[in-house]
Structure formats: structure tokens, C-alpha cells
Amino acid sequence: MSQANNASNTQPEAATSVGEQIQLGTGTGLRKKKKPSAGPDQKSFWKRASKQKALLLMSIPFVIWLIVFKYIPIAGWLMAFQDYKPQFGFLEQDWVGLDHFKDLFNEPMFYTALENTLGMGILGLIFGTASAIVFALLLNELRFMVVKKWTQTISYLPHFVSWVIAANIVITMLSQEGIINNLLTGMGFIDNPINFMAMPEMFWGIVTAADVWKETGWNAIIYLAAMAGVDPQLYEAAKVDGASRIRQMWHITLPSIRSVIIVLLILNIGNLINIGFEKQMLLGNNIVQEKALVIDLYALDYGIGMFRYSFGTAIGIFKSVISVILILICNGFAKKIGEGRVF
């Protein structure tokens, strides 16, 4: 469900940016001019509202969904300032102020978890985005339709494989009798098999690589859709001017999808700290634990798992605050360089 959510959040962005492209081609400014004059005027506001009646109606269910599922639960944040016990009512709890936050910030394990979360988050963001864009570019250049479609389908199949299975595949491949070690020893690169899963310093890399393998095809879809919206006339003009395929990629395709890339980046950076814990939990073991512990797993083991709902909530609040700060920074940055922003 959350996957579908993510996609549905980002999809309209792609659509508008494709729309912008077309506008740019035909004639700019006309619509934009109207906006500021219409804003403060009450009458024209209602007029405009009635004009967009259908659109507004359509958005109502989503606004309600947002309020019910995203805003109302925020009231639960109060739990972080209580010593919450589920058997009592919400208002019968003991209030403890900032105790849980103090506990949290005094806990060395928390900083390990934070470091790992941000580390794997950033790696995943960089390699995830780069691989998806490169893959989309390559696919976009394929002129042989059948191959293109097949490649695309095959590439996003791993996305539908659950992490439980994917993690087992990865562990088996990397085991000492696994295919990777067989290849490396067989080709004479190494003498003794490497125990990849027992090397803490490799863990971030393994997680990132597994993630890239699993999600590249899926993530490329949105870039492909954006690329498909680029005006063919631009390519034709470039060809007339003698631009090679590589030049066309560099000067037309990439700049055309720049706003999509930036919007997706901002959204992903906001989620940098929400990388989940399935991968880390399923791929991790006791040896690599200090590189595998992420905030969500910490919250689960030391929060909910120990019945410390308040402590878990405190971690949740901390995460939300970090996310908001990250988004604001990126959005500000995007504003500065004059690119498409989230808000």
C-alpha cells in the first residue's frame, strides 16, 4: 500500500512537469499572469472555485484521507511526553515531560542507529537515483521495441519479490560456497572464498547493491515516462544540427527531465531517514549488527518490543523532525537554483 502511495504522490508531479514542457514549447506566461491578480479578490475566488468545481470535488476524498490518516494521528505524539500504558485511558497517563527524549539522546546505541540509517539512506539515494536515471536513459535510446519492452518488464520484476526472498537470494549468492565466491576463485582473483556477510565494513554496500538490483527497474519507470514526454521536435532539430546520440542525451533528454529528477530527489531526501528496516533485519546477523542497526529496528526492539510505547513515539517524533528539516533545506535549495519544487 505504501508503495502505491509513494507512486501516486509522485505521479502527478511528473504529469505537471511534462505539461510544463509542452507549455514552454508553445508559449509561456499567459496562465501564470492571471494568478496573482486573482488571489486576494473574494469574488473571483469563488468564481474560480465554481469553475474548478469538478477538480475540487475530486480532490475532497484525498484531502479527507490525508486529514484522517496523516493529521489526526499526530495527536498521538502526546504519548512521547507520558509514560504510556495501554490499559489506561489517554488522559489518565503519567506525564513525564522530556524524560524519554533525554533517555534517547543519552543512548549510544541510538547514535549508531542514526549513523547507519543516514549512511545507508544516502548511499541508497545516490546509487538508487543514478542507476534508475542511467537505466532509463539507456532504455529510452533503445529503438528495438520488443527488446525494450522485454528488458523493462524483466528489470522491474525483482521489485515484486518480497525482501524475505530477495535477502535469502543475496545471502546464498554471497555465501562461501555461493556463486560470487565460485566465480572469483574460479577466475583466480582470490585464493580463499570471502565471507562477505561476516564483514561489517561491507554491509552498507551489500544493502545498497541489493536495493539497486531490486528497485532500479521500478524506479526507472517514472523517468521513462518523463522522457517519453519530451517533444520529438527537439531531437529532430538537434539531429539536423548534427548532434550525436550521446549529445542528444546530454543536451535534450537530461535537461528536459531535470525538474522531475529534482522533485523526486526532494521527496526521497525527505524519506532519507525512513528507510525501513526489512533489508537490514533480513540481511543482518550478529557480526554486522553494529552496521546494520537502523532507527526503525531500534524503535521496534527497544520501544514497542519492550512495551515502551512512549519511547518509541519519541523516536518517531525525532524522525519526523529530521525529515521536515531535510525537506525544507532541499526545497530551499531547489528554489535557489530555480527548479521545480515540492511547495
Add this chain to the structure above:
Amino acid sequence: MAKKLSKWLHAVLILFTLIALAACSDGETSKEAENEEEGSSDEPITLTFFNADGGEEKTFDDPVAKKITEETGIKLEMDYPVGGNDEAIPLMIASGEYPDLIFAKGDIGKLIEAGGVIKLDDLIEEKGENLKAMYGDQLDRLRNSLDDPSIYTVGTYGVENAYWSTSGTFQIQLDVLRELGYPKIRTLEDFEAALTEYYEKYPEIDGQKTIPLSLLGSDWRWLITVGDPAGFAAGFAGDGQWVVDEEAGEATYKFLRPELKEYFKWLNSMNAKGLLDPESFTHTYDTYISKLSSGRVLSIADQDWNFTDADKALVADGKEWRTYAPLPVTISEEYTSKSLKNYGFAGGWGIAISSTSEYQEEAFEFLDWMASEEAQILVNWGIEGEHYDIVDGKRVMQEEDRERMNSDADYSKETGVGYYVYPFPQWGNGAVDSSGQPITPNSEEQTIANFNSAEKEALKEYEMENWVDWFPQTEDLGISKHGQAFNYSIPAGSELQIIQQKADDLTEQRITQAILGDPANFDQAWDDMITELEAMNIEKANELMSQKVKDTMELWGTNE
């Protein structure tokens, strides 16, 4: 292409949303329908039962289950946590929706605190005839704590256990014993020598590389195959992560003890010599079992229940000589193995009835019935004429059933024989029924009869009847007055719980790294770990646990 693609994408998204919505609404209607069904009185009552132990999905329709339903009018709907995770009970409490019967293991304290389970004292007093008969004077051991001495759970461990088998010690392949002329293996040194000798002779078994010693330290089973055997080798009793000195009423976090360091140092040297499976701490449970099943692992340190599947697979493949014999191995002669120690009825864990259940009375009657002689014979032996016969007034398992029991991992699941014993109230294997016969099929006679051909031959060579013969005997080890420390319910979110969890997380990681590291660095790594443990205030946890041990002995009346 562009239009086509994005249209297609939209279609998929809409489809997802619809499916999600449909799935939600579907769930609700089916639940309602179920409730209506339960309303009618002739139908058997379905009780939902949560088993924290994990297990395969199973429906309540095997022959034994049908018989239970026939006798009691109760059907069980069994539910397990996915992958044996720890969060099932807390999530249950958070949602406020409980199954009728809950086997929460160590999480029972959380349920009591949350008011999720009911007190059973009055029910036992009023109509718990069978339970009263079963527990007798051990009933006190079911009590919760000094502050709240009520009974919330019944079951899990057998009352009146006898010790005809060991579990959790080092186990060595019978073929190693045979090949080396049945040597005496008593210390780690003997053990290592035997493995080395056999390994040099047979570097490969059936075309695959021989593994002298394999452990399973990649998940929670670290405690079973790495942590516990360390304590056993040091001659400690099975108190989980604790060492308890009953005389002084003192509990110590196990890994602080120097004996444990000695053991792990040995493991470290085993690893350096290439005798320890290098994947011991990374392979998954399935891989581990498949290695064992292939017959190329010479020795393990594991609980029987953890590798029964492998054992059965080996027997089914005709590789009896590749199955394992338990060894009374300790670090050196001065320590004695406590494998046969009598812990008394352990109390602590058990099945509770939820406070929200509509069928509390029925659920209790069901649990009480499970404690009856009739029920115990049914769940242990199956149905007369189908799974066992009465020969000369004695119960005897049918030949086919006995064979399948020892070689078919699905036997219990398919027939239900033996499936409903643990964690329900159960008589131990030393108990006898009203006619003087053992109530479980695990009598010493049966245990010996169930040994495979290779085991029998090896035992004959050693001039023993049973493997337990070479362990220090139960009578000599004394009875535990405090039960087993790992079995205590520790208050959720308490300092003791938090420190222990942190300490466990740390030791699992540091000890593993030390074992796999360079032997030259072992001492340093160990000392660093102790320093880290001290920084976690492990002393405080020792104090709290000592108090807990004292309280338990007071509650049970065993402190005099």
C-alpha cells in the same frame, strides 16, 4: 509510447487502490460472518489460540484434534507470530484485540500489566479438578510474583519429569565414534582431538567438504547454539544468560564469568584451525539444517528440538551413522555437565485466557480437560486402534506410527499425535496414569526402543543402555530451588529488561567477532567487551536478578 505508458501506469495505480480497498472491506465482512456462525449453540465453539513459539500454519482437523473437538466441543484456531518475532504481544496489547487463549512465553508480564489476561485462581478452586490433581503442591510455582501472587497461566512444562535424554550439549556424529574405535570424550580437548583426527582422514563426505563443527549464530538461535553450550561446558545449569548461586542467592550475568572466556577462547582457536564452519554466524536456519541433513557436519552444539528435521532426514536417507550422540563434554575434568539436572516444575510460562474472550468459562474448562488423564493419553498417544494398541494391558505404539515418528518430520503435524502436548498443561515423562503405566510414550523403555540402529550399536560398544548413562546423574545434581532464571517473567520496560537486552545485543555481537578474530587479539577483545558491559551498568542488572531469584524462592516456599 509516452501516453500509452503513463496511461498504463495510472491504470495500475487505480487497480492497486481498488484492490487495497476491496481487501479492507472484505476482511470486515468475513469477520462478521464468522461471528454469526459462532452464535449458534450446536456448533463447536472456536477458540482462537496464539502460540508465541512460532510454527507452521496448521488447521485443527487432524484425527487427534477431531477427537478433542468431539470430547469438548472446542475447536482451536491457531495463530503464530511471523518469523518468531518479539513484537506480536505488544502489538496485540496496543490494538486491544486478544485471542481467547494466549501462550505468550516471556511476554506474559506485559499482558498481566495491561490487564489482557484474567486471574485463574477462582476458576481453579471452583472447577479445576484436573489441574489441581496434576499440579498438586507445585501449584504455587504457577503464581505470578510476590506482589501479585495470582495464577494467570497454566501449562507449558511437564509435571514430574524424569531425565532419559539430554538436550543442548555437544553432539558428535556416530560415525566419528565408530571410526576412532569408540573413544572416551569428556573434555573439550578430547572433543577437538576426535574431530581433528576424523577430519584429516575424511576431508570430504559424499563428495562434499566435511565440516567438523557447525553452529547457528545468525539469529536468536545464537543463544541456543553458542550462548547456552558455553554455560553447559562450564558446568553451569540451564539458566539462560544467568548463573545462579542458590546458596548465596546471587545471580550473575553469565558472560562476565572467566569460565565462559575460556570456552570462547577455545572456539576462537577452533576457528583459527579451520575446524569451525566459517559460515556458522551467517548462514540461515534452512542452510544449517540442510548442511546437517547432508551428513557432512561432524559435530554440533544444539538442542534436540532445533535439529529434529535434520535428524529425521538422515534416518530417512539411511544415514543412521551420520546422526548424533550427546556428549558430557565440559571445559576440563573439574567441571561437571548439568544436563540431567532436575529443575522441578518450572512454572512461569503458560497459557492464559484473555480478558476480552467471550468464552472464558469454556476456555478454562478446555484447559482443565487437557490436564485430565484421558486427554493426556489422547494427545500423547493418539487414538486407540489407530495410532496405538493395548497389548497385555499396556499401550504400545503401532509399528508404522513409531517408525514415522522417528523419521517423518510431518508426522506430528499430520496426525496430531504429540502436537498438543506442549505448551498445554502436561504430565511429564515420569508420570504414570491410574493403571500405573507411563502417561507419555517417552518412557525410558520407549526412548531406548526409539534409538536408531546405529545408536544402538554404538551404545552397545560403550556398554551403555542410554546416552544419559555417561552424564552425571540427576540424583547427584540436586533439585533446583529457583527453577530456571530464563523462565522468569521480567516486568516490561523495567531497568532489568532494558539492561539485559542491551547486554545480550552487545555480547552476541562482540563474542561473535572475538571468535572469528585473530587469536592474538582475543584477550583484548574480551576485556573490551567486559568494559562495555560494565559501562551498561550490568552490576545493577545482577542485583535486580539476584532479588528476582530470592523472591521466586520465597514465593515458591523453597527458600528454607
